[in-house]
Amino acid sequence: MSAADANSRWMDSTSTLGDRSAYKKVWERQAQDPDVASLAVAGHTDEATLELSARGFIDTLRTTVGLSPSDVILEIGCGIARVGRPLSRECTHWFGADISAGMLRHASDRLKDRPNTTLVELATVGLQEFPRDAFDLVYCTIVFMHLFEWDRYRYVEEAFRVLRPGGHGYFDNFPLDSKHGWNVFVEGSRYPLDRRPAHISMASTREELGIYLGKAGFVDVQVHDLPNELIAATGRKPDC
């Protein structure tokens, strides 16, 4: 399938903004075939670009929160395991959670040769499937733009719960005050009111992300400006 075909089918698979909170429905529709799923979660369909962008993100994790071979890691909204596939080589175990079973099916195909990975379908917003104090690192990348603010905070709170004391959290989004962020905002404003897609990207501010982490109980909260025009908030769960 060509990129243009996938793009057109992606457009057909979108839901309207009224469905934005129905994350399972919205993302199941976008997960119907691997190319559309890949386009929806990563913006491209070829494996080499997926790997390259994932490598870039792993470097970001390394510089912002640090990585260790003994880490047990959880990704919130792992989609097709774009990051999980390469990251699983660098940790003890990688868990990928997503609200869409369809996305997880594609992820499962991509992780066949990775025994130290586990995929979990989330029933709803939150991480109720996971126990507390379990992970060294919980991260969520290229997801917050598709969530309402209350749900962003819910995931931050939940990440705090499932992190072990001393573990790190990482959450990114695009900021409104970057050139890219403003362009996305202006493009979104051009949709007719009744045709705004449910997955439309919505920015965060540095203050917003910092507040979420602070209110959830994280310490050493920092907001990083990343080279790819994203901002990322990181924090540590205090030791007991």
Next chain:
Amino acid sequence: MSAPPDDPGQRAAALQAELDAVKRRDAEFRANMVKEFLDRGERNTYLHTLREEKAGLVKREQESFADLEFLTRKLEAEGDRIAALEGELQGMWRSWSWRLTSPLRALRRAFSPGAPAPAAGGEPVQGGVFTYYLHTAPFRVYRGDSFTLRGWAWPEDGRAITAVRVNLDGRTFAGRHGLEEPEVIARYGAQPANPRPGFEVTFATPPGRHLLSLEAQLGGSEWRWIVRTSVWCEPKAP
């Protein structure tokens, strides 16, 4: 346990290696703990689903038994009525007036046109070959004022379903089609002409016996019936 090396550098390296091993064991323990937690959660969810399904099946079984009993009684009553009518007919055939008017009936048969008039309710609809499933079975005794038939279907000839309806004794009720059925698509594979094969039709169920025909329009033109059956609508007992 071996004696610690004298060299501070070697000692630090040995301690570091030991620390790394402990960290790895701790990580493996936590990873296994999460997996067990997930496994238990899945089992609980699965058990809950099974229990709910079982309760649903028991309820359906009870309803089916009640309907079966009702239909059996109806059949018995119809049998009695047929026997009574047959008796009446025999009596009529034996009567003087029947025998007297027999030549007139023979003449009428000889001069009457052949086929009976078509039934009311528009063009007759032919049956089609569909792959289908009905979530709400029509084979029941209808006790409410209306009923919603839900299911999914696609024609074997690969054409698109462009509308659905229920025809109840010639009265039609338009339904909604193009509803998502992800589990069906996952099981049977993509249906290019009918990517969302779900439908639902709500129709009135006035008391009495009716012919119910669930019909689909194919490719925007002809209608074909998916399933046909006689139904009994009985108001709920007060």
